[in-house]
Amino acid sequence: MNAPLIGFAGKARSGKDAAAQALLDAGWTRRAFADNVRAMLYAMNPVLDDSSYRDGFTSLKYEVDTYGWEEVKEVFPEVRVYLQRLGTEGGRDNLGEDVWVDALFRDFESWGPTVITDVRFPNEADAIRARGGLVVAIERPDLTTVGEPGHVSENALAGYLFDDVIRNDGSLAQLHDRVMQLIPLAV
Structure with a gap:
């Protein structure tokens, strides 16, 4: 049994x-299909335009090591675009749509309770279900679009039939309560 x-x-x-933080606080492990995409971009270490520096440039590694991925994606919107393009046009389109699925699940048999925080494509959702998992949509009604809003990675699951949908329209505590209600369904 998985x-x-x-x-x-x-x-x-x-x-x-x-939403995943509620499960992490309960002892689950976080994984993401994009973990390997981030590792690749980090290894490439692109130069980022930053007018706040004297010479106007900084490096991805420096910024990620100093501030973390989430902050870097906010301050340098091009980083989110780089990740989208590397993952989709670079990986999926050139190496096959399951490249990130195969990379993520290669050691699945050894996993404990796990939450995957970035399901973006039907084959990713199907791979989770094939391993006995649930696929849950998080919807936030007041969302401001970031990155490339028309990018396929932001729209590929339109019309997908999810196992559940959580509306993120309240407090963080309310979101966590809604997530914790999923655990009995996932066992």
Whole structure:
């Protein structure tokens, strides 16, 4: 029998990581299809335009090491675009749509309870279900679009039939309460 597995889908900044925090606090592990995409971009270490520096430039590694990925994606919107393009046009389109699925699940048999925070494509959702997991959409009604809003990674799950939908329209505590109600369904 597999350990509990839940995947969160939703637009950028819908609250997927905030929802996952409830499970992390309960001892679950966080994983993401984009973990390997971030590792690749970090290894490439692109130069970022930053007029606040004397020479006007900084490096991705420096910024990520100093501030973390989430802050870097907010301050340097091009980083989110780089991740979208590397993951989709670079990985999926050139190496096959399951490149990130295969990379993430290669050691699945050893996993404990796990939440995947970035389900963006039907094959990713299907891979979670094939392993006995749930796929849950996080919807945030007051969401401001970031990155490339028309990018396929933001829209590929339109019309997908999720196992559940959580509306992120209240407090963080309310979001966490809604997430915790999923655990019995995932076991």
